[in-house]
Amino acid sequence: MLRAQTAAIAAIVGLAMTATALPAAAQSQSIAPLDVVKAPTTLRVSVAGKDIATVRRDVRMAANTVCRNAVANYEVDFFDLGYCSETARWKAMNHYVAMVRQYGVANSGEIVLAAR
Numbered sequence: 001m002l003r004a005q006t007a008a009i010a011a012i013v014g015l016a017m018t019a020t021a022l023p024a025a026a027q028s029q030s031i032a033p034l035d036v037v038k039a040p041t042t043l044r045v046s047v048a049g050k051d052i053a054t055v056r057r058d059v060r061m062a063a064n065t066v067c068r069n070a071v072a073n074y075e076v077d078f079f080d081l082g083y084c085s086e087t088a089r090w091k092a093m094n095h096y097v098a099m100v101r102q103y104g105v106a107n108s109g110e111i112v113l114a115a116r
Contacts, residue, residue, distance in 0.1 A: 039072050045092070059111065060089055068081065
């Protein structure tokens with residue numbers, strides 16, 4: 001009986017010593033500054049040597065990516081995602097058409113898409 005009581009007291013003392021030792025170790029750590037990285041809301045699409053169907057597909061994918069990133073950054077509301085994507089796509093394709101009209105063929109160049 002005496003051994004059981006002694007073992008119980010030893011266990012309680014051991015737990016108490018462990019509980020008081022842990023906070024001291026945790027307090028010695030320092031807090032590092034936190035940098036928040038935002039997703040890019042601007043992309044460049046190369047149009048060199050691409051036909052119109054490929055340019056449309058690349059622009060559509062880039063517009064969707066740019067606008068999803070803007071939603072993730074809380075720059076655009078979730079419910080405006082479709083409008084943002086459509087607007088970015090139309091602006092980029094209008095820029096592409098202007099390049100083709102001015103230079104004849106868009107053999108070199110890039111279209112910049114932005115969620116703005």
